[in-house]
Amino acid sequence: MDSAAGVVLEVRDLRAYLYTRxxxxxxxxxxxxVLREGETxxxxxxxxxGKTMTGLSLVRxxxxxxGRIVDGQVLLEGEDLLAKSESEMRAVRGRRVSMILQDxxxxxNPVFTIGDQILEALGQHHVDGERSLAARAQEALRRxxxxxxxxxxxxxxxxxxxxxxxxxxxxxxxxxxxxxLIADEPTTALDVTxxxxxxxxxxxxxxxxxxxxxxxxxDFGIVARMCDRVAVMYAGRIVETGPTRALFRxxxxxxxxxxxxxxxxxxxxxxxxxSIEGQPPPLHDLPPGCRxxxxxxxxxxxxxxxxxPTMPVGLAHEAACWRNEPSAPSR
Amino acid sequence: MARVEERIxxxxxGRPRGDLARLPWVSFAIIAVLVLVxxxxxxxxxxxxxxxxxxxxxLPPAWEAGGSARHLLGTDxxxxxxxxxxxxxARVSLIVAAVALLAGGGIGLIVGIVSGYLGGxxxxxxxxxxxATLTFPxxxxxxxxxxSLGPGLRTxxxxxxxxxxxxxxxxxRGEVLAVKTRDFVALARVHGCSHLRIMAVHIVxxxxxxxxxxxxxxxxxxxxxxxxxxxxxAGIPPPTPSWGQMVSDGRSHIASAWWLSxxxxxxxxxxxxxxxxxxDWLRDWLDPRxxxx
Numbered sequence: 315m316d317s318a319a320g321v322v323l324e325v326r327d328l329r330a331y332l333y334t335r336x337x338x339x340x341x342x343x344x345x346x347x348v349l350r351e352g353e354t355x356x357x358x359x360x361x362x363x364g365k366t367m368t369g370l371s372l373v374r375x376x377x378x379x380x381g382r383i384v385d386g387q388v389l390l391e392g393e394d395l396l397a398k399s400e401s402e403m404r405a406v407r408g409r410r411v412s413m414i415l416q417d418x419x420x421x422x423n424p425v426f427t428i429g430d431q432i433l434e435a436l437g438q439h440h441v442d443g444e445r446s447l448a449a450r451a452q453e454a455l456r457r458x459x460x461x462x463x464x465x466x467x468x469x470x471x472x473x474x475x476x477x478x479x480x481x482x483x484x485x486x487x488x489x490x491x492x493x494x495l496i497a498d499e500p501t502t503a504l505d506v507t508x509x510x511x512x513x514x515x516x517x518x519x520x521x522x523x524x525x526x527x528x529x530x531x532x533d534f535g536i537v538a539r540m541c542d543r544v545a546v547m548y549a550g551r552i553v554e555t556g557p558t559r560a561l562f563r564x565x566x567x568x569x570x571x572x573x574x575x576x577x578x579x580x581x582x583x584x585x586x587x588x589s590i591e592g593q594p595p596p597l598h599d600l601p602p603g604c605r606x607x608x609x610x611x612x613x614x615x616x617x618x619x620x621x622x623p624t625m626p627v628g629l630a631h632e633a634a635c636w637r638n639e640p641s642a643p644s645r
Numbered sequence: 646m647a648r649v650e651e652r653i654x655x656x657x658x659g660r661p662r663g664d665l666a667r668l669p670w671v672s673f674a675i676i677a678v679l680v681l682v683x684x685x686x687x688x689x690x691x692x693x694x695x696x697x698x699x700x701x702x703x704l705p706p707a708w709e710a711g712g713s714a715r716h717l718l719g720t721d722x723x724x725x726x727x728x729x730x731x732x733x734x735a736r737v738s739l740i741v742a743a744v745a746l747l748a749g750g751g752i753g754l755i756v757g758i759v760s761g762y763l764g765g766x767x768x769x770x771x772x773x774x775x776x777a778t779l780t781f782p783x784x785x786x787x788x789x790x791x792x793s794l795g796p797g798l799r800t801x802x803x804x805x806x807x808x809x810x811x812x813x814x815x816x817x818r819g820e821v822l823a824v825k826t827r828d829f830v831a832l833a834r835v836h837g838c839s840h841l842r843i844m845a846v847h848i849v850x851x852x853x854x855x856x857x858x859x860x861x862x863x864x865x866x867x868x869x870x871x872x873x874x875x876x877x878x879a880g881i882p883p884p885t886p887s888w889g890q891m892v893s894d895g896r897s898h899i900a901s902a903w904w905l906s907x908x909x910x911x912x913x914x915x916x917x918x919x920x921x922x923x924x925d926w927l928r929d930w931l932d933p934r935x936x937x938x
Contacts, residue, residue, distance in 0.1 A: 375834050379765050408836035420827040425850040425931075431829075434846065435836040486836070 320351035322526040323372070323411075323494050328386035330364075330371040333379075337598040341367040343550035345386075346624075349494060352524040356541030356558070358531060358573075363594065364550045365530045369496045372528070373407050391493065409439045412492040416499040418479035422471040428455075428482050429467030435486045454489040455482070458515060477508035481515065488519055495520075498530045513540055534577050538562065543630070546570045549594045549605040552624075556631030566633040568610045604635070612637060669926040675919035683735040690729040691717070695884045698724035703902050719904045721894065727908055730886035734909065737887040738916070740798060742867045745805035750860050752806070753813020758844050758852070760814065761821025772818065778811035783870065784877065791879035801880050805867055816859055820852040854931045861924025865917035872913075888913050 330342035341364045349355050357365050370376050371383055374395065388395040390410060395403065415421050423431060432451040448467075455463035458481040471479055480500060487495060497516065501509040513536065520527055529540055537544055538558060545555045546569065554567035565571040572590045592609040595601055603618040604610070610617065616636055624634045682689065702724040704716050718727040760771040787804040794800045824830065825848065833843050872889015874880035881887045888909040895905025 373835055375831065404837045404839060406837075407834065411835075413832065413835040415828045415832060417828055421829055421832055423829045423833075423847055423851070425853075434833075434838075438837040483832070486832070490836070 320353075321348050322351050322391060323349040323528075324387075324389040325349075325368075325372070326387040326389070328368070328371055328388065329384045330367055330376055330381060331384050332367075332377070332381050334598070339597045340550050340600060341381075341597055342371055343597075343600070345547070345550075345552055347545050347552060347555060349526045349528060351493075351526055352520065353543065354520065354527040354529050354541045356529045356531060356537040356544040357547060358534065358537055358544060359547035360532060360594065362597070363547045364597070365532075365547055366498055368547070369413070369498050369528065369530050372494075372496060373411050373413060374403055375407075405439070408435060408490045408492065410492055411494045411496065412487040412490060413496045414480075414483055414487050414498065414500040417503050418476050418483055419503070421483045422479055424471055426470075427467065428469050428471065428474075432467075432482075432486055432489055436489050439490055450489065454485040457488065457519060458482070458485040460485065477504050477512065480504060480508075480512060484512070484516065484519075488523070488525070491523065492525065494526045494528065496528045496530070499532070501536065502531075502533075509536075516540070534562075534573070546573070549600065550597055551605065551634070553606065553635070554631075554633040555624075556628065556633075560628055560631050564628075566627040566631065566638055567606075567635045568612050568637075569606045570633075572609075572611070669922045672919040672922035672926070675915055676923060679735055679739065679916055679919075682732050683739045686732050686736055690726075690732045691715075692726035692729040694725065694730045694733040694886045696725065700724065703898070705902070706904050706908075718908050719902070721891075721902075721905055722898065725886075727891075727904060730891060731888070731909060731912055734886040734888045734891060735912075737798065737881055737885065738868050738871065738889075738913075741801050741805065741871045742864050744802040745809065745867050746860055746863060748802070749806040749809035750813050750856070750863070752810040754817055754849075754852075754856055756810065756814040757817025758821055758848055761818040762825055762840070762844050762848060768818075771814070775811040775814050778807070779815075781808075783808055784873065784879075787870070787874050788877065788879050791874070796879055796882050798881060801871055801874055804874065804879075805870055808870070809863060809867070812863070813856070813859060817852050817856060820855050821848055824848055824851045854928045857927050857931065858924050861920045861927070864920040865913075868913055868917065 325348070326346050328342055328345045329340070332339040332341055343364070345364070345368055347355065357368065359365050367376065367381070370381075372388055372395070374383065376382065383396060386396065390406065395406060395411075398406065422428070426434070429448070429451055432454055433447055436447050436450055436454075451467065452463040455466055460466050460478065460481055466474075471482075474482070480503070484500070500516070501512050504512060516527070517540065519525065529537075531537060541558050543556065544558050544561050545552045546561075546567065547553070548569050554561065554565065554570045556566075561570065562574065565574055569590075572588070575588045576590065578587055590609055595605050595608070601607065601618065603616075603620055604613075604622055607613050607617040614636065620636075622634045622636045622639075624632050625638045625640075626632045627638045698720070701716065701720050702722055704713060704720040704724075705711050706717065706719045706727075709719075716726050716728070718731065720726055721730070756771055756775070760768045786807060787801075790804045790807070791800050794803065830843060830847060833847050838847070868889065871880060871887060872892055875887050875890035876893035881890060883890070891909035892906050892913070895902065895907075895909070898905050
């Protein structure tokens with residue numbers, strides 16, 4: 315993969331903090347990644363590691379007034395979104411960057427019909443006449459395989475199943491033909507068979523529109539199915555990034571390794587699944603060194619003193635662990 | 646999956662239409678009669694509401710012994726026709742209720758939405774104002790206003806507006822707090838909506854049900870406040886009839902001339918009941934989830 319070609323979104327050293335009464339929570343603390351056209355990047359990590367905050371930072375919709383982006387750059391096709399005014403940002407949201415959230419039950423406004431809601435989203439950016447908007451809305455529903463879109467336009471959210479609702483949310487998200495789609499655990503609230511259908515649908519849309527997708531999840535099974543590359547996040551930072559296959563086969567950060575070990579496998583017999591002992595450090599009181607040090611099986615003195623830089627460990631594969639330093643003895 | 650979805654029962658989609666049986670006809674009828682009577686008062690009232698006729702004083706209603714067809718609902722201590730006074734009184738009740746609820750409810754709705762949606766300092770400031778307003782004794786404020794503005798319809802409307810906006814603001818704010826955390830508000834932002842648009846287009850319809858119910862419940866409250874104020878002399882000046890005042894005036898004769906209080910009291914009760922039923926129906930009608938029964 316050519317590293318410079320087709321980069322749609324580049325995030326550089328993004329820092330987003332939450333200013334709470336308990337102190338400054340460093341939810342996103344120096345996150346960098348690139349997202350290319352037609353590519354899906356999985357952002358994985360446990361609850362509270364900053365995945366969702368990263369997603370929200372990209373469209374500058376952190377919870378107010380606590381959340382603030384303190385540093386970094388978010389380059390969308392070369393333009394820094396963090397330097398834009400709020401009204402310029404409104405033209406970006408929905409049109410160039412869109413989002414799908416976890417819970418279809420609350421993602422749709424209960425008092426409006428599906429049609430009204432698609433039109434509302436479309437109407438924020440397209441100024442064509444009413445008629446062509448309605449046609450576009452039906453087209454959007456057809457794209458996510460909602461049967462009988464003409465009638466469905468008149469339905470209310472409560473008249474649809476969860477899977478159907480999430481497809482409508484997807485339809486709204488891609489109706490504006492965005493370049494980047496941030497999908498924040500879009501299938502977590504769906505049951506397993508519907509999950510697979512939904513993922514296939516997203517893939518299909520992506521294949522057609524060359525959409526770049528940031529797929530936030532904690533499910534490795536979905537990552538394996540959906541993502542071209544994976545970024546593993548831990549305590550506000552990305553600890554390892556790499557092509558899905560390479561990262562799954564040979565994780566180079568102890569956290570990724572431990573996560574992989576805790577996923578049950580069909581082959582072989584395991585009496586007891588290994589788990590990662592301990593808790594991640596509190597994000598308002600982070601240690602100076604590696605944040606995984608206290609839970610790491612390979613911890614050394616240096617890990618507690620200095621945060622390891624991100625080092626290349628393979629083709630398009632990098633990790634932030636001292637053990638990957640060229641001079642360091644291999645395991 | 647798509648196979649199943651193709652066949653959609655069209656009648657189950659959208660708002661079902663044409664089911665007349667579910668409309669609250671009784672309350673529609675009472676409200677319609679009230680409005681008609683108020684508008685057409687000079688045409689349908691059999692007598693002048695203020696014309697006194699001492700020889701005819703305290704006549705009972707037509708169906709009681711000693712009643713006459715000239716005064717269907719009897720006469721009061723000054724010989725004024727109760728039916729005519731009731732008809733003209735409907736005007737006062739309606740005007741006061743409409744003006745005070747529109748103004749007070751409107752202010753309350755806006756304050757509640759802004760306060761709940763923006764949160765932070767704005768919220769603290771607005772909610773402390775609400776607290777301050779709610780601590781003032783109702784009657785005291787009204788009396789103060791009456792003294793400074795002079796008694797009359799306008800004073801009553803202003804006084805009631807000042808009193809009720811805070812109740813609306815508080816309840817609406819609570820609803821907004823619940824609604825604004827839902828994902829569709831965040832997604833509206835993602836789709837490029839401004840804060841103003843989100844408040845007006847996405848939040849308001851979701852709190853409208855509560856607001857409407859609150860509005861109808863307050864009609865009774867407004868009529869009663871108007872009655873109290875009129876009784877204290879801070880409301881409608883005496884010759885103009887108002888229902889509340891009629892109830893108050895009849896209190897001292899309740900043992901001998903029951904109709905003086907009971908007739909306007911029944912009118913208040915019917916109207917409040919009608920508006921409550923209407924509010925119930927409206928709430929269900931506005932909530933798409935309650936449409937299919």
